[in-house]
Amino acid sequence: MTRYARTRRSFGVLLALGVGVSAANDAQVSGAPPQPITVSVAEQARLGVLTQALAAAPAPAGLVTTARVLDPGPLIQLDADLAAASASLAASRAEASRTRKLYAQDRTASARALEMADAQAQADLQRVNGAQRRLLLEWGEGVAGLPARRRAALLNDLAHVRSELVRVELPPEAPVPPAGAVIRLRSSAAATAMQAKVLGMLPVADPRLQTRGVLAELSGAQATLAVGQMLGAQLPAPGAAPGVVLPRGALLRKDSKVWVYVQTAPTTFVRREVTGFQPLADGWFVSGGFAPGERVVTAGAAALLGVEAPAAGGGD
Numbered sequence: 001m002t003r004y005a006r007t008r009r010s011f012g013v014l015l016a017l018g019v020g021v022s023a024a025n026d027a028q029v030s031g032a033p034p035q036p037i038t039v040s041v042a043e044q045a046r047l048g049v050l051t052q053a054l055a056a057a058p059a060p061a062g063l064v065t066t067a068r069v070l071d072p073g074p075l076i077q078l079d080a081d082l083a084a085a086s087a088s089l090a091a092s093r094a095e096a097s098r099t100r101k102l103y104a105q106d107r108t109a110s111a112r113a114l115e116m117a118d119a120q121a122q123a124d125l126q127r128v129n130g131a132q133r134r135l136l137l138e139w140g141e142g143v144a145g146l147p148a149r150r151r152a153a154l155l156n157d158l159a160h161v162r163s164e165l166v167r168v169e170l171p172p173e174a175p176v177p178p179a180g181a182v183i184r185l186r187s188s189a190a191a192t193a194m195q196a197k198v199l200g201m202l203p204v205a206d207p208r209l210q211t212r213g214v215l216a217e218l219s220g221a222q223a224t225l226a227v228g229q230m231l232g233a234q235l236p237a238p239g240a241a242p243g244v245v246l247p248r249g250a251l252l253r254k255d256s257k258v259w260v261y262v263q264t265a266p267t268t269f270v271r272r273e274v275t276g277f278q279p280l281a282d283g284w285f286v287s288g289g290f291a292p293g294e295r296v297v298t299a300g301a302a303a304l305l306g307v308e309a310p311a312a313g314g315g316d
Contacts, residue, residue, distance in 0.1 A: 034259075034271035037308050041267060047307075049300035051263050054244040056292040060278060060285050062235035067168040067185055067216075069229045072158040075139055075165070079155055082131035089124035096121045142179060142200020142215050157219065164223040166196050168214040168233045169206060176201060176214070177236050183216050184234040187225065189281060194222045243287035245280060249298040252305060260290070261297035261304050269297065269304055 039049070096117035102109035136144040143151065157163035168183055170176065177183065177198050185194040196216035205212060218225070225231070251274065252259045258274040277284040290296070297304060 034308065036264060036268050036270040037304065038267050039269065039304065039307060044267075044300070047300045047303035049304065050298050051295040052247060052250070052298045054246070054290060054292050054294050054296060056242060057245045057285060058242050059237055059287065060234070060280060062237035063171055063174045064279060065169050065171055065174070065233050065235060067166050067183075067231040067233040069225045069227050069231070070165040070167050070215075071227045072155075072165055075143065076155055076159060078131065078135055078138070079151070082128065082135065085124060085127035085131050089121065089128050092117070092121040092124045137203055140200045140202050140215060142198070142202075145200070154217065162223060163217055163219045164225055165199075166216045166218055166231065166233075167202060167206075168196075168216055168235070169209055170201075170212045170214055170235070172211070174235055176212075181236045183214070183236065185216075185218065186232045187229070189232070194218060241287040243285055244290050244292055244294075245283040245285050246274060246277075246290065246296065247283045247298050250296045250301060251284065252301045254305065258284075261301050262290070263295040263297065271305070271308065 039047070096114070099109045099114045099117040103111065103114045132144065143154075146154065154163065158165065166183075166185065168185075179198055179200055181198045183196050183198060185196055186192075187194075196218040199215045199217055202213040202215050246260055250260045252261070252271075254271075258277070259271045260274055261269045262272050263269055272289065274284060274286060274289065276288060277286050279285075
């Protein structure tokens with residue numbers, strides 16, 4: 001078929017579908033944004049095109065990510081090692097003090113005994129420092145910086161399954177939530193949300209995802225999850241701007257991007273890219289690019305893409 005014949009055929013198809021010819025010609029420009037298309041009301045009914053007005057929506061709680069229940073055993077063992085080292089240090093320091101007094105008063109203790117006592121106290125101090133460094137390097141300041149009484153209460157709750165520790169993966173673009181912030185957790189999309197309090201950042205990145213992790217404590221009757229269980233998590237959002245929720249039926253994938261058809265007039269539609277989105281259960285939340293009151297195509301978007309496609313391929 002000659003180029004002239006193909007052009008005439010495309011022109012006829014566009015007229016039959018009610019598509020504006022000027023928009024079709026503009027869409028052939030390489031790299032140009034999608035141009036509006038015109039589809040008559042009758043053709044919309046034939047293609048099954050349905051629209052819905054967007055409503056204003058508050059910003060969701062925050063970015064959606066994943067979480068995993070941690071095994072508290074290593075932390076409990078490390079704290080026990082620290083407690084044992086601290087007890088040994090207290091005993092060796094007391095022994096060194098007694099030996100020093102005896103040596104200074106009547107020489108009933110030898111210089112060698114004093115040196116041995118001091119050396120033992122120094123060795124026990126290194127054990128305590130080493131356990132404290134391990135606590136900081138493995139569990140972060142959120143646990144290592146807790147007061148002794150608070151950490152003892154946490155470990156006691158962990159041992160009696162009244163609390164659980166959860167690692168929440170932090171996406172690269174997400175701000176670090178402060179200690180005490182609430183993270184919402186779900187074992188499944190239909191499950192009741194659970195609330196965990198942030199203890200602090202974990203110093204070690206996830207080896208597979210290469211993301212930073214937030215350590216959170218889940219307490220109460222909900223702290224009965226299995227070690228290693230994967231969860232959905234929603235991070236707190238620091239004053240995010242409101243926006244709209246795009247229905248899932250309106251989302252259309254093309255060229256590795258997500259688009260939505262917006263109805264700008266009764267018979268006019270334009271394909272608009274979705275950026276800066278946050279997936280939710282009932283759609284995608286966006287704070288920019290779409291405004292409340294705009295009508296988007298919730299059914300028949302693929303058919304509209306088929307109407308738009310001849311314009312892009314008209315130069316073949």
